[in-house]
Amino acid sequence: MDLIIKIAFIILAPLIGGLVYGVERITRARMQRRIGPPLLQPFYDVLKLTDKRKMIVHSTHAFLGIVHCLSLWFALAVLVLGGDLILVIFLHLSSTALLILAGYSTRSLFSHLGANRTAISILTYEPILILIAVSVFMQTGSFETASIFYFGKPLLLKLPLAFVALLLILPIKLKKSPFDVAEAHQEIIGGVELEFSGIFYEAVYTAKWLDEIFCYTLVYLFGANNPALGLSLVLGAFVFLNALDNSSARVSYKQMLRFSLTVALPVAFINLLLSILQHTA
Amino acid sequence: MLVGLLTAAQLTASLYLVKNNALESAFQLVIDKLSCFMFLLINVISGIIAVFSLKYIDEEDCSEFRKKYFLSILLWFIAVMNLLVSSDNLEYFFLFFELTTLASFLLIAFRKDDTSVKNALTALWMNQIGGLAILGAIFFIKYNGHGEITLSNLLRHSSTGTVLMPLTLLSIAALIKGAQMPFSKWLLGAMVAPTPVSALLHSSTMVKIAPFMILRLSPALKDTPIAWIIIGLTSFVFAASAIVALSQDNFKRILAHSTIALLALMIMMGVVGTPVTVIAGLTLILFHGISKCMLFLNAGVMERVFHFKQTSDMDRLAESGPFTSLVLTFGFMSLLLPPFGAFIGKWFSIETIGALASNERITGALVIVMIALGGAVFSLLYFKVLGLLIARTGVKDRFRFEKESPFYTVTIFSLLALIIGGVLGLPFLMTGYFSPVASDILNTSVATRIEEWAIHVESMKLPIVPMLVAFLLLPTAIAIGMFVKFKNVDRVKEYTCGEKIDYSFSALYFSTDKATPYLTAVGILLFAAMVIVASLI
Numbered sequence: 001m002d003l004i005i006k007i008a009f010i011i012l013a014p015l016i017g018g019l020v021y022g023v024e025r026i027t028r029a030r031m032q033r034r035i036g037p038p039l040l041q042p043f044y045d046v047l048k049l050t051d052k053r054k055m056i057v058h059s060t061h062a063f064l065g066i067v068h069c070l071s072l073w074f075a076l077a078v079l080v081l082g083g084d085l086i087l088v089i090f091l092h093l094s095s096t097a098l099l100i101l102a103g104y105s106t107r108s109l110f111s112h113l114g115a116n117r118t119a120i121s122i123l124t125y126e127p128i129l130i131l132i133a134v135s136v137f138m139q140t141g142s143f144e145t146a147s148i149f150y151f152g153k154p155l156l157l158k159l160p161l162a163f164v165a166l167l168l169i170l171p172i173k174l175k176k177s178p179f180d181v182a183e184a185h186q187e188i189i190g191g192v193e194l195e196f197s198g199i200f201y202e203a204v205y206t207a208k209w210l211d212e213i214f215c216y217t218l219v220y221l222f223g224a225n226n227p228a229l230g231l232s233l234v235l236g237a238f239v240f241l242n243a244l245d246n247s248s249a250r251v252s253y254k255q256m257l258r259f260s261l262t263v264a265l266p267v268a269f270i271n272l273l274l275s276i277l278q279h280t281a
Numbered sequence: 282m283l284v285g286l287l288t289a290a291q292l293t294a295s296l297y298l299v300k301n302n303a304l305e306s307a308f309q310l311v312i313d314k315l316s317c318f319m320f321l322l323i324n325v326i327s328g329i330i331a332v333f334s335l336k337y338i339d340e341e342d343c344s345e346f347r348k349k350y351f352l353s354i355l356l357w358f359i360a361v362m363n364l365l366v367s368s369d370n371l372e373y374f375f376l377f378f379e380l381t382t383l384a385s386f387l388l389i390a391f392r393k394d395d396t397s398v399k400n401a402l403t404a405l406w407m408n409q410i411g412g413l414a415i416l417g418a419i420f421f422i423k424y425n426g427h428g429e430i431t432l433s434n435l436l437r438h439s440s441t442g443t444v445l446m447p448l449t450l451l452s453i454a455a456l457i458k459g460a461q462m463p464f465s466k467w468l469l470g471a472m473v474a475p476t477p478v479s480a481l482l483h484s485s486t487m488v489k490i491a492p493f494m495i496l497r498l499s500p501a502l503k504d505t506p507i508a509w510i511i512i513g514l515t516s517f518v519f520a521a522s523a524i525v526a527l528s529q530d531n532f533k534r535i536l537a538h539s540t541i542a543l544l545a546l547m548i549m550m551g552v553v554g555t556p557v558t559v560i561a562g563l564t565l566i567l568f569h570g571i572s573k574c575m576l577f578l579n580a581g582v583m584e585r586v587f588h589f590k591q592t593s594d595m596d597r598l599a600e601s602g603p604f605t606s607l608v609l610t611f612g613f614m615s616l617l618l619p620p621f622g623a624f625i626g627k628w629f630s631i632e633t634i635g636a637l638a639s640n641e642r643i644t645g646a647l648v649i650v651m652i653a654l655g656g657a658v659f660s661l662l663y664f665k666v667l668g669l670l671i672a673r674t675g676v677k678d679r680f681r682f683e684k685e686s687p688f689y690t691v692t693i694f695s696l697l698a699l700i701i702g703g704v705l706g707l708p709f710l711m712t713g714y715f716s717p718v719a720s721d722i723l724n725t726s727v728a729t730r731i732e733e734w735a736i737h738v739e740s741m742k743l744p745i746v747p748m749l750v751a752f753l754l755l756p757t758a759i760a761i762g763m764f765v766k767f768k769n770v771d772r773v774k775e776y777t778c779g780e781k782i783d784y785s786f787s788a789l790y791f792s793t794d795k796a797t798p799y800l801t802a803v804g805i806l807l808f809a810a811m812v813i814v815a816s817l818i
Binding site: 058086087091104106122123127131143 | 599610614617618619624628631632635636643645646649650652653654656657658660661664665667668669671672673674742744747750751754755758759761762763765766767769770771772773774775776777778784786789
């Protein structure tokens, strides 16, 4: 039964992601006292995109975009099915790698800038994710996410600082303001996404939804043994991210790097130390 | 000057030892499973390099005699390496250790210009310190009364406290060979040599002595205070060399920094010395050897066929040499991402250090931070190089692989086949190859088995299905991506805000090389700490 729910979740992930994105756009609009688009707007966008004239720079570029989406979906599947956290982090890294490669594969200015910035943002969040994974291991005794689901207490109470560290890097990962340098529409016109269009942009667009689902699943893990707690954490993170996105201005990539290495990384490190001490005590 | 002093010191020390030693009974060569493992690595990879260099050196601007000289030194080097990994007697070990130093000196100085000679001398004196450390180890074994000066005898006495000093000295020799900071300069300087030499030094010989020696000593080193200092040092080197590499432009220098970092990881795995880490170390040694060899041979091709050495010149490679660009992309991916062997080594290391951190709390936590940070910096580094490698316009969507000399194509294809074969055959390699070697090193049986679509190595579980899917998604998809063609799709130019402008690409750099003196200082401190701790206990 449990397994069926998980598999259904994985298969429906793009649809759920689309809905989340729809809700997100309404929430953001309401925060700005606008009405915002209808809930199903992301899906209308998809319909519109499929109908557009097909244009590509070259086939490799378009193809890598599609593989990026597929590999992200796969990383999500491994995460939800209870795979090894380190493996999941690296699978996610390889899907990002494909996007970066796609960005670099054209000779487009903005695409290159975006790919550069995406590569730098890997430096800002990957070490922290690994530290969080090791702290989780200290608590549950296993790197597998399956063990978190069956862990007696919610991880949030055991590892509050890890949750804080995760919240600090989520805006980077999801390209939300103030850390949306990798996308920065007003500055580098969407970065890596720029050269995708029509049905091929559709793949990258869906990948964005999947990334949201991936991140919120990570948040959910902190309350995984109690669905109500898990869902409220996800809701809290959702409101936090959108409020932050609405209320802050973009920082430069150097400021982002400095923030991550001097604030988020120490938080994750202290959390790791505390969990090691707890483990031995 | 320095070289002369060190030679004199070595000569005196060895004369002294020879004079005071009774003649050892036999020529002690011992071939165990670890030696066989090294034989296979050394001879297959170096064999491929030797074939490659036939063509490479033929295009070198030098006399016929020098060409033959180069090849004979190369083959001699490979032979010495084989003897080194099978010698048990420390005096022979010293002899072969210094012969590899000599061979690499001759090869680095091959081009005879000022930088070559200078860098070759650097390599010589640094490695001579290593040789001196081995002589010191022999001296301590003799005068602490442990009997035979063999490695196996040393391991038998591993429980006694006085054995720590020789162990430390041998580890120092290993760390110097492995170009760990502050001794990383010799490997970076070795880049001036013809490219097959770099390939040889980096992949199958020379630097691989370091993890080999540490693996040999690992049962004795495990859990000693020295082991923890080495773990600290190597984790520091892993992160530091990644950070320094960010400022580099020379393609071979970037590769050299990544070699130093991965060597640090291998040494760390050897020192930790649990079954899982030893297997991780072996995996890293093998797959790093293959991948690095392929990357260096491609660097040679780039020099010879496309005439460039700097990464900043590479931004037309995808158009002029799609095959080289594709293979390089593969090579970099194989050092970083699942499902390749180097990734598995890194994965094992993070998880086992995590498990160990419960004993050595703060050190353990710091080591994890270093590995996580260094790993992330390396992904940034590799991506920025890849970015230059694969950029091309849409004008030439249909392209053909360039034709190169068969010597180049065949060697690179065989390495590519080894990498892919290694990934697909990983379950069998784990159970049938790494695990027997590891159990031979540790003298305990290492439980590896394939069960329920996963490889179990002791407590580690390595699922096969995600790895296979990752194989389909990553290397296969990139290869397909080069050939795939979408029909009935219009081509457009890149977007430049409607302007027509000329621009060129370059990768991002961080001016991190200013930090090098500080990093070297930390390295020296850690080396000093090793000697001091060993002499206090």
